[in-house]
Amino acid sequence: MTGARPLRVMVIDDEAPARNRLRDLLGDCALKMPLEIAGEADNGRRALDLLPSCNADVVLLDIRMPDMDGIEVAQHLQKLETPPAVIFTTAYDAYALKAFEVHAIDYLLKPIRVARLIEALSRARAIAPLRPEVLDEIRREGRSHLSVNERGRIHLIPLGEVLFLKAELKYVTVRTAEREFLLEESLAKLEQEFLGRFVRIHRNCLVAKDAIRGFERASAVDADGESDGGWAVVLNQVSEKLLVSRRQQHIVREFGRIL
Numbered sequence: 001m002t003g004a005r006p007l008r009v010m011v012i013d014d015e016a017p018a019r020n021r022l023r024d025l026l027g028d029c030a031l032k033m034p035l036e037i038a039g040e041a042d043n044g045r046r047a048l049d050l051l052p053s054c055n056a057d058v059v060l061l062d063i064r065m066p067d068m069d070g071i072e073v074a075q076h077l078q079k080l081e082t083p084p085a086v087i088f089t090t091a092y093d094a095y096a097l098k099a100f101e102v103h104a105i106d107y108l109l110k111p112i113r114v115a116r117l118i119e120a121l122s123r124a125r126a127i128a129p130l131r132p133e134v135l136d137e138i139r140r141e142g143r144s145h146l147s148v149n150e151r152g153r154i155h156l157i158p159l160g161e162v163l164f165l166k167a168e169l170k171y172v173t174v175r176t177a178e179r180e181f182l183l184e185e186s187l188a189k190l191e192q193e194f195l196g197r198f199v200r201i202h203r204n205c206l207v208a209k210d211a212i213r214g215f216e217r218a219s220a221v222d223a224d225g226e227s228d229g230g231w232a233v234v235l236n237q238v239s240e241k242l243l244v245s246r247r248q249q250h251i252v253r254e255f256g257r258i259l
Helices: 016-029 044-054 070-077 094-103 114-122 132-138 187-193 250-255
Strands: 007-012 035-041 058-062 085-090 107-109 145-150 153-158 164-168 171-175 180-183 198-202 205-208 212-217 231-235 241-244
Touching: 007 016, 007 044, 016 035, 016 114, 035 044, 044 058, 044 070, 044 153, 058 070, 070 085, 070 132, 070 145, 070 153, 085 094, 094 107, 094 132, 107 114, 145 180, 164 187, 187 198, 187 205, 198 241, 212 250
Parallel strands: 007 035, 007 058, 058 085, 085 107
Antiparallel strands: 145 153, 164 171, 164 205, 171 180, 198 205, 212 231, 231 241
């Protein structure tokens, strides 16, 4: 690989000894192939903040991390215009490793050996981009955050701050108390992923159960011609009210909070 541009590698692991070990291993690898350490992070949030500016070609990404695990970090990484290649690292995760084998996703089993690391890095530039649907399949729980790409950076939206999700054309509007975001995901897929957290009030709208203050009689007609006499959801933290479709009127009885 003489003359090749150095491979830029970022290390993401919540344990300092593991990061130190990987730095040492990468130093050994650098004697045999052109590479440099682009940066390191001790959690997923920090990694997503750093990645747009560190120009990494590949990330060594620990699976087991608090707050946001490696699988979710990889999901958010796909929002970058040119996401880096991902090589997962793990002490042992039988479920994930089986899925990685099925989908030909590269991983390193701890304790990592120099020869195996060199092998993985040597083919890093040829690693196919991770497919979002594969990462969805591997994750056994819903994400802790939604994410959008804003001016080349990944903006994380904590799920607990989402008041409602509303489908409009090919986007889903994500509403928090502070602002709106546009998400390129399917409303039906989001409903399935976060089953139990949101309730469908209309074919195009999911509302966070914890955000519902109550219901009041509606005084407007929606785009589908829902007439006066229906119900609207009154939300915590924002003044916007959302119409409940006729088909979903039963949720008014289920929640029982008439204002």
